[in-house]
Amino acid sequence: MCLAIPVKIVEINENKRAIGEIGGVERELDITFVPDVKVGEYVFLHAGFAIQVLNENEAKESMKLWNEILSAE
Amino acid sequence: MERDPFSRMKFIDEYADPELVKKLVHLIQSDLEDISRPVNLMEVCGTHTMSIGRSGIRSIVPDKLKLLSGPGCPVCVTPSGYISASIELAERKEVLITTFGDMVRVPNSSGDTLGRFPKEKVRIVYSPLEAITIAMENPDKEVVFLGVGFETTAPVIAQTIKVAVENKLPNFTCLSANKIIPPALKALADNPLSKIDGFILPGHVSIILGKDSYADLGIRGVVSGFEPLDILTGIHMLLRQIRKGIVEIENAYLRAVTDKGNELMQKVMDEVFEIVDTQWRGLGVIPATGLGIRKEYSDYDAEKKFKVKYPEENEPAGCRCGEILQGICIPTDCPLFGSKCLPDNPIGPCMVSSEGACSAYYKYERN
Ligand code: SF4
Numbered sequence: 001m002c003l004a005i006p007v008k009i010v011e012i013n014e015n016k017r018a019i020g021e022i023g024g025v026e027r028e029l030d031i032t033f034v035p036d037v038k039v040g041e042y043v044f045l046h047a048g049f050a051i052q053v054l055n056e057n058e059a060k061e062s063m064k065l066w067n068e069i070l071s072a073e
Numbered sequence: 074m075e076r077d078p079f080s081r082m083k084f085i086d087e088y089a090d091p092e093l094v095k096k097l098v099h100l101i102q103s104d105l106e107d108i109s110r111p112v113n114l115m116e117v118c119g120t121h122t123m124s125i126g127r128s129g130i131r132s133i134v135p136d137k138l139k140l141l142s143g144p145g146c147p148v149c150v151t152p153s154g155y156i157s158a159s160i161e162l163a164e165r166k167e168v169l170i171t172t173f174g175d176m177v178r179v180p181n182s183s184g185d186t187l188g189r190f191p192k193e194k195v196r197i198v199y200s201p202l203e204a205i206t207i208a209m210e211n212p213d214k215e216v217v218f219l220g221v222g223f224e225t226t227a228p229v230i231a232q233t234i235k236v237a238v239e240n241k242l243p244n245f246t247c248l249s250a251n252k253i254i255p256p257a258l259k260a261l262a263d264n265p266l267s268k269i270d271g272f273i274l275p276g277h278v279s280i281i282l283g284k285d286s287y288a289d290l291g292i293r294g295v296v297s298g299f300e301p302l303d304i305l306t307g308i309h310m311l312l313r314q315i316r317k318g319i320v321e322i323e324n325a326y327l328r329a330v331t332d333k334g335n336e337l338m339q340k341v342m343d344e345v346f347e348i349v350d351t352q353w354r355g356l357g358v359i360p361a362t363g364l365g366i367r368k369e370y371s372d373y374d375a376e377k378k379f380k381v382k383y384p385e386e387n388e389p390a391g392c393r394c395g396e397i398l399q400g401i402c403i404p405t406d407c408p409l410f411g412s413k414c415l416p417d418n419p420i421g422p423c424m425v426s427s428e429g430a431c432s433a434y435y436k437y438e439r440n
């Protein structure tokens with residue numbers, strides 16, 4: 001139940017509603033808790049609400065880190 | 074709530090690279106060689122439990138490392154008396170129950186479930202906001218939402234209550250069994266029977282709370298994401314702390330979790346809920362770990378409106394969920410596991426939801 005999945009914001013509408021896209025499927029979500037989110041960003045979606053904007057820089061950083069681990073032999 | 078239908082996606086798939094997994098397992102092996110005793114790590118979150126099961130992590134790390142499943146599924150730790158009280162509410166002619174799906178399958182201690190009611194009477198929702206819509210569409214009914222969740226879900230439920238207030242909805246209430254995680258971890262860490270060396274901290278709960286919220290507990294923990302690489306990295310960081318004799322909180326889920334968390338969500342949660350003592354199924358009462366609805370919102374509190382009483386109930390005979398959730402034993406130690414207690418016919422709560430420890434063991438690690 002504490003699951004949250006990354007979805008891409010494709011449209012921001014009135015009343016803190018937005019459209020997110022996940023695996024080619026669009027669904028509506030509430031963005032009350034991430035008021036500054038922009039179209040094109042990824043958010044974590046939980047029970048109909050965006051609960052955090054995904055930090056793409058950190059995502060790239062950890063990938064880099066893991067790739068370093070991988071090449072360090 | 075299952076994740077499988079959404080597989081093959083950005084920010085998910087790249088976290089299961091088999092080469093990297095192998096490499097991290099090597100690192101974990103060499104960490105363990107430096108530690109002269111067995112190590113017990115507990116994953117707190119049900120989603121971790123499921124992910125560890127599905128990815129087979131337990132079978133690829135050395136036996137010296139035990140991964141225990143903690144009380145991380147809100148459904149699993151909801152007391153039997155709450156289930157009975159919800160069933161009693163559902164018996165009322167004027168009431169429509171709205172709930173997350175897993176709750177309808179959980180038996181109370183005498184084996185009764187919400188699942189025996191017709192679908193129109195007990196409605197499964199994906200978001201609590203749907204309960205608001207249902208209340209608007211059914212003005213002659215009392216719509217009760219079963220508020221069961223940790224910090225990931227509790228703010229969403231709090232926001233839903235606020236929406237009900239804004240719309241002056243007279244027929245929407247919430248029966249809150251929401252709980253908070255950090256003090257429960259402290260209780261587990263302090264339990265001499267548990268012998269936990271470190272916690273894989275719940276990623277999505279931590280999105281809301283932030284890494285800093287664990288700082289004062291004096292426990293060893295790493296906040297981790299849910300993909301195989303995330304979990305293995307978390308394990309590696311915990312072992313590194315053990316090797317060096319360090320006890321601290323680290324964050325291995327930087328793409329989602331900040332130091333301070335989502336403060337808007339914390340604020341809404343705090344506005345609507347107050348901290349109360351609460352019962353955890355299998356664990357008993359843990360002081361100051363429950364979220365009750367504040368007086369200001371009592372019109373939206375099903376407990377008040379329907380004068381709900383939670384009966385004291387014992388667990389089904391033989392079920393060891395309580396000990397499992399404390400890391401004292403594992404599902405296969407339960408005599409009912411896989412014989413009388415099955416996912417299709419759960420006796421105890423840990424066998425119900427896909428993220429329950431017994432159900433994850435049954436699905437992935439039975440042999
Ligand atoms: S089993 Fe269901 S209720 Fe429990 S943590 Fe998983 S999704 Fe949540």
Ligand code: SF4
Binds near residue numbers: 414421
């Ligand atoms: S196998 Fe069933 S009865 Fe045994 S501990 Fe797990 S849920 Fe309880």
